[in-house]
Amino acid sequence: MSDRIFGVFGIILAAGYVFAALAIEESFLSDAVGPKAFPLIIAAILALSGAVIALRPDPEPHWPALARLAEVAAAVVVLILYAEMLPVAGFVIATAFAAAYLAWRLGSGPLETAAVGAGTSIGIYVTFHLILGLSLAKGPLGF
Numbered sequence: 001m002s003d004r005i006f007g008v009f010g011i012i013l014a015a016g017y018v019f020a021a022l023a024i025e026e027s028f029l030s031d032a033v034g035p036k037a038f039p040l041i042i043a044a045i046l047a048l049s050g051a052v053i054a055l056r057p058d059p060e061p062h063w064p065a066l067a068r069l070a071e072v073a074a075a076v077v078v079l080i081l082y083a084e085m086l087p088v089a090g091f092v093i094a095t096a097f098a099a100a101y102l103a104w105r106l107g108s109g110p111l112e113t114a115a116v117g118a119g120t121s122i123g124i125y126v127t128f129h130l131i132l133g134l135s136l137a138k139g140p141l142g143f
Contacts, residue, residue, distance in 0.1 A: 003057030010050025017043035071105060078102065090139015091129075096121035 021039035064072075082098040089097075100117025108116060125143070128134045 001057075002063070003061055004054050007050045007052070007054025007057070010053065011047055014043040014047035014050060017046065075102060075105060086137040088139075090141065090143065091136035092121050092125050092143055093139050093141070094137070095124060 017039050021036045021043065024035050024039070026034050026036070063069075078098055078101050082094055085094040085097075088094075096117040098117075099120035100113050103116035104113040125136065129136045129143075
């Protein structure tokens, strides 16, 4: 029963994506694909996945222990805080802390955690800002 509920929730969420995507205003200078394409693709994949889960549920779903669900909730809180801290701390600093926390929760040691946080943050910054020229949130240090 829980799989069917989850599947229907996915379909409803996909409908919300479609509604939000269709509300995006397009400029007359947009590219051939436009800004609506990516959210609509995500909505289609989500709707198909939700339909499969709802129509073919697992007969014996195994739910994780409460402690594991608390870890997932903590990861969600970290990602929400990450989004809130981007304009304040900047992309590099906020991403380094978020990636380090997630690496730690996935079982990395202290040195690995620091390396993953810094490496992920700097690697994405170099790729998206310096190479591709995309704008990322600037922090108090100017990057």
